[in-house]
Amino acid sequence: xxxxxxxxxxxxxxxALLAAPGCAPAAGTRIAVAANFTEPAQEIAxxxxxxTGHRAVLSFGASGQFFAQIANGAPFDVFLSAxxxxxxxxxxxxxxxxxxxxxxxTGRLALWSRTPGLVDARGAVLAQGGFDKLAxxxxxxxxxxxxxxxxxxxxxxxxxxxxxxxxxxxxxxxxQFTDTGAAELGFVALSQVVRHxxxxxxxxxxxxHSPIAQQAVLLKSGAGNPAARAFxxxxxxxxxxxxxxxxxxxAP
Amino acid sequence: MxxxxxxxxxxxxxxxxxxxxxxxxxxxxxxxSQAWWKxxxxxxxxxxxxxxxxxxxxxxxxxxxxxxxxxxxFQAIGIRTLAFTFEGLVIGSIIYSxxxxxxxxxxAFQAIGERPFEVAATLRASPMDAFFSxxxxxxxxGFLVAAILTFAHTIGEFGVVLMIGGxxxxxxxxxSIEIYQLVEALEWNKAHQLAALLLVFAFAVMLSLLLxxxxxxxxxx
Numbered sequence: 001x002x003x004x005x006x007x008x009x010x011x012x013x014x015x016a017l018l019a020a021p022g023c024a025p026a027a028g029t030r031i032a033v034a035a036n037f038t039e040p041a042q043e044i045a046x047x048x049x050x051x052t053g054h055r056a057v058l059s060f061g062a063s064g065q066f067f068a069q070i071a072n073g074a075p076f077d078v079f080l081s082a083x084x085x086x087x088x089x090x091x092x093x094x095x096x097x098x099x100x101x102x103x104x105x106t107g108r109l110a111l112w113s114r115t116p117g118l119v120d121a122r123g124a125v126l127a128q129g130g131f132d133k134l135a136x137x138x139x140x141x142x143x144x145x146x147x148x149x150x151x152x153x154x155x156x157x158x159x160x161x162x163x164x165x166x167x168x169x170x171x172x173x174x175x176q177f178t179d180t181g182a183a184e185l186g187f188v189a190l191s192q193v194v195r196h197x198x199x200x201x202x203x204x205x206x207x208x209h210s211p212i213a214q215q216a217v218l219l220k221s222g223a224g225n226p227a228a229r230a231f232x233x234x235x236x237x238x239x240x241x242x243x244x245x246x247x248x249x250x251a252p
Numbered sequence: 253m254x255x256x257x258x259x260x261x262x263x264x265x266x267x268x269x270x271x272x273x274x275x276x277x278x279x280x281x282x283x284x285s286q287a288w289w290k291x292x293x294x295x296x297x298x299x300x301x302x303x304x305x306x307x308x309x310x311x312x313x314x315x316x317x318x319x320x321x322x323x324x325x326f327q328a329i330g331i332r333t334l335a336f337t338f339e340g341l342v343i344g345s346i347i348y349s350x351x352x353x354x355x356x357x358x359x360a361f362q363a364i365g366e367r368p369f370e371v372a373a374t375l376r377a378s379p380m381d382a383f384f385s386x387x388x389x390x391x392x393x394g395f396l397v398a399a400i401l402t403f404a405h406t407i408g409e410f411g412v413v414l415m416i417g418g419x420x421x422x423x424x425x426x427x428s429i430e431i432y433q434l435v436e437a438l439e440w441n442k443a444h445q446l447a448a449l450l451l452v453f454a455f456a457v458m459l460s461l462l463l464x465x466x467x468x469x470x471x472x473x
Contacts, residue, residue: 064436089438132332138419141436166336166418169432176310177418182317182335 028055029227030075032066034082034214036144036171036189037105040247041080047243048234054227062170064141070095070219077222078231080104080214082171083143087215100218104235105249107212108190109147112178114199119185123202126157126185134164135177135186144171147209148187154208194248206250214249253430253446260427263338264406267345268353271402272395274346275353280387282354283361298351305348305411312344313416336418341426344412352401360394361387393468397461404457408450 033041038060045056059066063082070076070090079096081087084103090096111126113119118131125131137145145167152158166182168174171189178186193201216235222228234240241251282294300308315322316334323333334340364387372382388395410428417424419433427446434443 062436064438067438068435086438133336133418135418138433138436141433166420168418169414169429169436173414176313176415177335180313180317181319182313182333182416183418 027053027227028057029077029222029225029231030057030059031078031080031231032070032074032076033058033060033080034063034066035060036082036107036191037080037214040105040191040243040249043243044235044240047239048231051239052227052230052234054230056227056231075221076219077225077228078216079219080216080235082214084213084215087217090217090219094220096217096219097223100232101215102236103213103252104216104240105214105244105251106206107144107147107214107249108206109144109151109204109209109212110188110190110193111185111202111204112175112188112193112199113185113201114179114181115184116198116200119200119202121202123155123204125202126152126155126161131184132164133166133177133183133185134161135166135168135174135183135188137171137174137187138167138169141169142171142174143212143214144174144187144189147204147212150209151187151204189248191248255422256425256427256430257449259338259422259425260407263341263345263426264403266342267349267406268399268402270342271346271349271353272399275350275357275398276395279354279357280361280383283358297354300348301351305409306415308348309344309412309415312340312347312412316340316343316416335416336420336424338423340416341413341424344416345406345409348409348412349402349405352405353398356394356397356401357391358394360391360397363394364390393464396464400457400461400464404454407453 031041031045041058041060045058048054048056059076063086066074066076066079066081067086067089070079071093079087079090087096087101091098091101111119111123113125113131119125126134136148139145139149149158152161166177168177171192174186175188175192177183178188187204190203193199216232218228218232244251278297282290282297313335314320317323318327318333323331326334334343368386368390369382372386377385408428409426410432413424413426413429414432417426417429419425419429427450431443431446431450434440434446
């Protein structure tokens with residue numbers, strides 16, 4: 001079992017094999033979707049299928065792992081990343097069709113606690129204290145984590161609060177840490193808390209951090225696939241944008 | 253990098269020592285008991301082999317969190333949660349590696365059979381005496397295998413630590429987490445180095461296990 005976990009390369013190859021050609025439906029397209037965009041992507045894909053008759057097969061996972069898989073030949077047609085960096089990398093590495101990279105959603109950051117009344121409407125709780133752990137996503141890999149760090153630096157609280165950080169591998173995990181109460185406070189994605197009104201929250205002003213741009217690219221294997229091109233066009237259209245906004249993102 | 257390796261070895265070492273102490277009476281009971289329900293306990297002990305580590309980790313996050321009844325006695329002395337602490341990781345690792353310690357020791361106890369204990373009894377050895385001077389020495393290869401497996405399994409542990417660790421440097425950020433983060437951050441060169449280290453380690457472990465097996469096989473009558 002040790003070896004299994006150590007051999008990440010093997011895992012990547014295995015996943016790539018699972019998604020190998022042969023299991024795709026006719027007139028379909030395979031889309032790699034960042035896990036944080038799961039729900040809106042499912043809704044968009046359903047609308048897309050109803051509107052165009054094409055099938056969209058969605059795979060969900062961490063953007064970094066998708067990038068590694070795509071770089072090693074995983075047959076995805078479109079890549080919806082959770083950030084801008086990996087699509088840019090895909091472009092420079094020649095994995096995508098030039099000129100197809102675009103921002104499909106801009107994320108908003110929220111400071112959230114499941115305890116009602118703990119987070120005030122201006123986020124003053126960060127300076128006041130009264131909490132032990134603050135959950136964030138890993139700033140080295142997750143754009144929401146980076147945005148959280150930028151926000152704290154802007155507020156002049158980074159040095160004071162960084163010893164209280166607990167770091168989730170992804171924004172999903174930062175939310176889990178906060179939702180279980182293991183951390184009293186967490187910087188989460190607005191999209192994670194927009195569908196309920198539990199606890200207390202502060203929606204961090206977009207001016208506090210650089211934009212959390214989630215970008216997409218058409219990959220080389222999708223260049224000649226009409227279904228893939230249709231999906232990209234649909235994602236830029238008004239129907240998709242309305243769905244994206246409803247899930248707590250901004251749509252350009 | 254040194255800090256990460258040291259922390260990982262420390263976690264595996266502490267887990268191995270505590271787990272050997274815990275697993276020995278459990279394995280003894282499983283090997284010797286006549287109770288009809290002992291295999292129910294045996295199955296519970298074996299559960300971590302089957303459960304996905306992230307599932308186990310998620311339940312541990314709940315069990316070590318502020319809502320958990322298990323945490324009530326700790327909250328009385330001012331500890332709100334054991335998640336995100338080294339102690340929490342030790343608890344998680346003990347549960348996660350439990351079957352890898354219990355099974356080899358149980359097998360070793362069972363392989364001894366009844367005969368040596370009957371002889372010990374005729375020599376007026378108390379059951380306690382027989383356990384320490386007959387069972388333990390005869391089961392030594394089992395303990396060695398259990399220690400190596402537990403240590404190695406804890407070094408390679410990922411899902412549980414990911415779920416309850418929180419990636420705090422020097423406290424919960426272990427080797428497998430570091431490799432995962434490096435891959436996610438696209439720093440593949442550093443990830444390769446650490447992964448190669450782990451690969452060599454895993455090979456050494458498997459090799460030593462096989463050598464132990466061969467030697468004890470030869471020693472057996």
